[in-house]
Amino acid sequence: MSDTLNTQLCDAVDAGFDRQIAFLSELTAHPSTRGNEQSAQDFMAAELSARGYALDRWQIDVADIQHLPGFSPVLGTYEDAVNVVGTHRSATQKGRSLILNGHIDVVPAGPLDMWDTPPFKPRVKDGWLYGRGGGDMKAGLASNLFALDALRACGLAPAADVFYQSVVEEECTGNGALACLARGYQADAALIPEPFSEHLVTAQLGVIWFQVHLKGRPTHVAYAGSGANAIEAAFPLIKALHDMEHRWNDIEHRHAEYAHMDHALNLNVGKFEGGDWTSSVPAWSTFDVRMAIFPGQSIKAAKEEIEKTILEAASANDFLRNAPPEIVYHGFHAEGYALSDDSSAMARQAISTLEAAHSTATGETLEREAITATTDARFFGLYADTPTLVYGPKAEAIHGFNERVDLESMRRVTKATALFIAQWCGTEDI
């Protein structure tokens, strides 16, 4: 690829960057938490259509995906769970095809009073765009789209099919990405610009979500001795789960990519609810847990150990022994995935192409990182034999208050992405 084209593409990203920030601001203003993605997807669909991409837009049907590997159980319905894909069909089909994937769903903002400014009124300050989802991962959706725009501004299109995907459900199941697979979208590589500081993600953990339900016999607190407190009965179960977490992090269990990390696998009690009245001994409690697993660790075995841990801890409690906790799976059944375990030629080529693009765009060497979260990369990598590059801008406080993305980092990633597309797919005239 010529230096001239590289320069032209980078210049085109610069020329479009104000529009890209405006796009990111508008997209971040849509409060696309789970179940509320519709207006953000409307916006994405309009942007893709305006650019002439062939639009595919469909509601996820659990019946289409529940038999597939990687499916995660869901408690609710999938009304309003709509994926959007815009397709570029190459006229020449000279190059390698590509999926550009990003998720539109964002996690809840949490208590509004802990934000300096409202989470869905994005603002730019000192080079950062603030807002829920700005980093995770609407900046990535923006960089994918404006990288394609940069080619177009140079009079070029990718010389292979490119599928631009805006999916739901990344933050709880990944069933949005799975639904793209089920619908037949396949390519030679995939790129997901999740916000990991311009590093190439070489491995990601698996994640299991589960919910534990305890029920007691409530009573007036005057007789507290005879009633089981279903809130406090949860505490030793949580302690036992943390003991399990520490065991799973033992050095002998670690995947090679995580050998240097003392505590890659985090167990998080993310929600807790219980009781109805201050002077009634609480009859029930429910808590939601996220636990990570290493690539290669079996979900089935992990679930068995989780269940054993909870039930054993419960058996030490007089009340819970007679009313065992109920364990419900209501989200991630996500396996780990390591790009570094993919020894295919296609994977090597994809990585070296991104290394070159990143180096040209930024003047720096592409760093590698094993992350302690999951991404939708697992679907393409594990279940469609597609090497998947997770590479996106620097963000801070994702899932936290005052979430923000570094706009200059988004600019660099957009440039690297444009160069990557041009090299990976090749180019043809518009």
Add this chain to the structure above:
Amino acid sequence: MSDTLNTQLCDAVDAGFDRQIAFLSELTAHPSTRGNEQSAQDFMAAELSARGYALDRWQIDVADIQHLPGFSPVLGTYEDAVNVVGTHRSATQKGRSLILNGHIDVVPAGPLDMWDTPPFKPRVKDGWLYGRGGGDMKAGLASNLFALDALRACGLAPAADVFYQSVVEEECTGNGALACLARGYQADAALIPEPFSEHLVTAQLGVIWFQVHLKGRPTHVAYAGSGANAIEAAFPLIKALHDMEHRWNDIEHRHAEYAHMDHALNLNVGKFEGGDWTSSVPAWSTFDVRMAIFPGQSIKAAKEEIEKTILEAASANDFLRNAPPEIVYHGFHAEGYALSDDSSAMARQAISTLEAAHSTATGETLEREAITATTDARFFGLYADTPTLVYGPKAEAIHGFNERVDLESMRRVTKATALFIAQWCGTEDI
């Protein structure tokens, strides 16, 4: 009082008992949880009016009571917090006046699936009436009303003023009873048929409610080490509160009425809520606590020790040290009350009159009990110098599932109440 009259009154209770059960069923069918007492109070008002009592019905105004001893702080407004009082004015004013008090509010039912039958569809089985509030304390409201009816059936009325009170807010503040005091209702004695197995309550505990708010900096669980888990941060605070609870129960702190009880003062974590998303480290949690105190124990000193306990435990936690818990008082500021500490002649007379009435109605000696809960008796006893008899039917699972009241016990209490009224107030012809 003549044996003949006693027999007539008891016969009149028997004669009206089917109607009394029907009344109790209808009253229990009103789901009069806090804020939803209106329809139950409509029913009470109609029943009192139909019997010719002078009706007083008013919405509680915090401004009328917040300066009074015994007031408990409230978080919400008092819209729809309506008290109902029906007054009998004696023509002869020969006897001693009486307040017949009961509360219309009930605690929440909790998960419906743990009830054998719906909590607000009362049913009678094997001599028990089942339903939320049937015992605590709609059976008491019924026995007060039908005891008066028994006098009327004998062609008699009390020869002193009698104030029949149906109050709200007993289960969280007592501000309903306090509002009756503020409105000027006073009498020589009060009777509250709370469901304590036909025992005379000689002492009751005080109760303090407080809410603890924790706030953290949430983050993606991938970085759990750098975020404070606001749910789990609560656990050591709760442990410290239980340590305080045990100290307060030490034998040297006990009121004489509770000297024999190892653990009269119960601390209850009645509600717990925290977190927004399974894969976000929770940013906040809130838990609601009920703690009891002995009669004579200072609320101010108790609150200071509660606050000190929470803040000291928080200071042992890196995160909480920088973001100290907020403690909010949102309900009971209830002092303890011991009828047995009241050495007045009026108190002695009231007790001996009830002893005689109970003995005549049931053939048994009136047993005494110090209870580990609070009741509205404290307002009359502590702040209006009115000896207050807490004496009501046997109930089970109050605040629990399948709450139920023993109908034969309600019959006995109704008879004893009728005899007590006739003796305490004297009688006059209608």
